[in-house]
Amino acid sequence: MKIITSKSVNKRKVIENADIPTIVDGQVLIKIHNAGINQLDLTQAQNFKKIDEKILGVEISGEIVASKSDQVAVGQRVAALLDQGGYAEYVATSASRVMPIPDDINYRQAASIPESYLSAYQALFNIGKLENNQSVLIHAGDSSVGLAAIQLAKNLTNAKVITTSSGDKTKLCVNNGADNSINYETQNFAEEVSTLTNEQGVNLILDFVGASYFQQNIDSLAIDGKLVLIGNLDSNEVKKVDLLQIIMKRLTITGTLLSSRSDTYKDQLIESFNQNTKSLFDEQALTPTFNKVFQMEDVKLAYKYINSNQNVGKVLLEME
Numbered sequence: 001m002k003i004i005t006s007k008s009v010n011k012r013k014v015i016e017n018a019d020i021p022t023i024v025d026g027q028v029l030i031k032i033h034n035a036g037i038n039q040l041d042l043t044q045a046q047n048f049k050k051i052d053e054k055i056l057g058v059e060i061s062g063e064i065v066a067s068k069s070d071q072v073a074v075g076q077r078v079a080a081l082l083d084q085g086g087y088a089e090y091v092a093t094s095a096s097r098v099m100p101i102p103d104d105i106n107y108r109q110a111a112s113i114p115e116s117y118l119s120a121y122q123a124l125f126n127i128g129k130l131e132n133n134q135s136v137l138i139h140a141g142d143s144s145v146g147l148a149a150i151q152l153a154k155n156l157t158n159a160k161v162i163t164t165s166s167g168d169k170t171k172l173c174v175n176n177g178a179d180n181s182i183n184y185e186t187q188n189f190a191e192e193v194s195t196l197t198n199e200q201g202v203n204l205i206l207d208f209v210g211a212s213y214f215q216q217n218i219d220s221l222a223i224d225g226k227l228v229l230i231g232n233l234d235s236n237e238v239k240k241v242d243l244l245q246i247i248m249k250r251l252t253i254t255g256t257l258l259s260s261r262s263d264t265y266k267d268q269l270i271e272s273f274n275q276n277t278k279s280l281f282d283e284q285a286l287t288p289t290f291n292k293v294f295q296m297e298d299v300k301l302a303y304k305y306i307n308s309n310q311n312v313g314k315v316l317l318e319m320e
Contacts, residue, residue, distance in 0.1 A: 004087035021092035029066035034111035035086040057086020061110035069095035077101040081114040096267040102281040112288040112314040120149035134203040135160040141173035144314040190216040210234035229255040
């Protein structure tokens, strides 16, 4: 089968060959149709000299072609969250990592679900403890995780959803369910959040940006608010922090990274997600989308496209 590894993606000929994996009890073999590209893949490709060679890719969609589990059957359409192995024609994984694809969702849409929706789900509910009719500020609302978070927060808790984005991307956030979308290029989001919440602040913030947003995030949180740090697109180091403000507002600040979580955590997360979102996917209240699709051999072009910040949402590889 064809594969792309953390080392081969840096070579002139990116595709290598490998044997189709065999499965053991509890596993399934998936013929991959599409693989989602994530920042983790780009990071592993950039650091290929420092890490063991591995097949890239942590989220896929495809069809079960062999099964040694009574949880899923041959022929079933599934998406899956992987530890590695998604940039390939076939992958073997635990049956506990798969997510059935609803009838009205195609393989490309389905490949946009695992990493984005599960990252958003755990940040909102496992960590952020978002409750019914609370408020949430989602930065980078036009990203794949941001769009998933908008839909999940609105449909599972009827939260007041505020996002930050830029230019026309603010319209995309509103079209996906945000109540308000702030253009960070022209507006001070802390001031806008204050106005939109009658100076109360939001209960939860999901932040992908990093240090430059830290103080405005603190200013934007309500009493007992929570800040969940998911990424650092900007920078890592916060030079000045007003600890008294954090103490007086009783704030909780947490960082999270889904890829480093244990197998047990990921299995339980997928089980909870499947149970709580199945009807929403069936009703098309949750609508996974993708931005652009590249052929497997064009992975370098896909990476260049992402690094140039042209994408709005998920970028995929086509394995067929």
